Amino acid sequence: MKILVVEDEVKTGDYIKQGLSEAGFVVELVRNGLDGHHKAMTGNFELVILDVMLPDIDGWKIMSSLREAGNHTPVLFLTARDSVKDKVKGLELGADDYLVKPFAFAELLARVRSLVRRTIAAPTNILAIADLQLDIPSRIATRAGKTINLTTKEFTLLELMVRRQGEVLPRSLIASQVWDINFDSDTNVIDVAIRRLRAKIDDDFPVKLIQTIRGMGYKISAANNE
Numbered sequence: 352m353k354i355l356v357v358e359d360e361v362k363t364g365d366y367i368k369q370g371l372s373e374a375g376f377v378v379e380l381v382r383n384g385l386d387g388h389h390k391a392m393t394g395n396f397e398l399v400i401l402d403v404m405l406p407d408i409d410g411w412k413i414m415s416s417l418r419e420a421g422n423h424t425p426v427l428f429l430t431a432r433d434s435v436k437d438k439v440k441g442l443e444l445g446a447d448d449y450l451v452k453p454f455a456f457a458e459l460l461a462r463v464r465s466l467v468r469r470t471i472a473a474p475t476n477i478l479a480i481a482d483l484q485l486d487i488p489s490r491i492a493t494r495a496g497k498t499i500n501l502t503t504k505e506f507t508l509l510e511l512m513v514r515r516q517g518e519v520l521p522r523s524l525i526a527s528q529v530w531d532i533n534f535d536s537d538t539n540v541i542d543v544a545i546r547r548l549r550a551k552i553d554d555d556f557p558v559k560l561i562q563t564i565r566g567m568g569y570k571i572s573a574a575n576n577e
Contacts, residue, residue: 352467353377355396357387357413358429359405363452367400367429370456371463384408391417393517393574396424398466401446403430403437411444418445420573421479425466429454478513481558481573485513494556504529505548512561512571521568545569 354371358364359382368380379394381387384405391399391413399417403410414426425447430437433451441449447469448462478485482495490506492499501509508529512520522541526532530540545561553559560571 352397353379353395354398354400354463355387355390355394356380356400357382357384357391357405357410358400358402359383360402366456367459370460374460376463382406384410384413388413388416389574391424392420392422393572395515395517398463399424399426400429400463401426403428403432403441411440414441414444414446420481421484423479425469427462427466429459478510480513480516480571481560482556483513483552483560485510492552494552499551501548501551504544505551508544508548509552509571512569516571516573519564519567519570525568 352375354376356364356367356371356378358367358380361382364380364382368378371378379390379396381390384407387401387405387410388408390396391401401410401413405413410428410430414428417424417426426445427448427450428441428446429450429452430441431452438449447466450459450462476487478487484493485491485506486493487510490503492501492506492509508525511525511528525541529544545563549559549561553561558573560573562570562572564570
């Protein structure tokens with residue numbers, strides 16, 4: 352289970368990372384709003400623990416950006432702001448929980464485990480990145496509200512990429528997961544499939560989601576191409 356911690360207080364951040372790591376989680380810690388925003392928007396995490404008062408971009412903005420992009424990763428606000436007004440604001444923005452500093456680590460851990468269990472138990476019927484949505488039961492893809500006609504393999508390929516958004520997927524992994532074949536470096540079936548999918552997903556839209564990582568593979572991300 353991967354958890355992103357966005358916390359600018361050095362001791363608090365290190366304390367959380369060490370405790371959650373010892374509890375068996377994979378933890379990535381960033382200490383400012385810009386890095387937190389980038390990681391939350393492009394990474395593949397099961398939970399985000401988010402401070403409100405951050406350098407550069409505050410937690411409210413990061414929370415809003417996630418939900419506006421269709422990203423439903425659970426978010427736990429961890430902050431010294433303990434007014435009812437602040438708690439209501441955080442929850443209305445789409446946060447899943449709100450824990451006030453100072454806190455007991457045992458309580459933080461219990462809340463983290465509860466949110467992770469809830470995520471695992473909940474069926475994932477809709478996958479989303481930016482304005483692209485996949486309705487898994489009906490096998491329908493839409494972008495900006497426009498239905499995109501995909502073949503069965505194209506939908507399976509797109510589903511794989513969206514489920515692992517932000518990750519670079521090697522051609523060998525795509526071949527085994529989508530076509531159930533061993534990758535042959537002499538075949539261009541993966542490149543052709545990506546090219547056709549990109550034409551349907553990206554060509555008519557200003558923000559390009561499917562990215563080629565030269566020499567490594569492909570990924571789907573809402574972040575700008577590097």
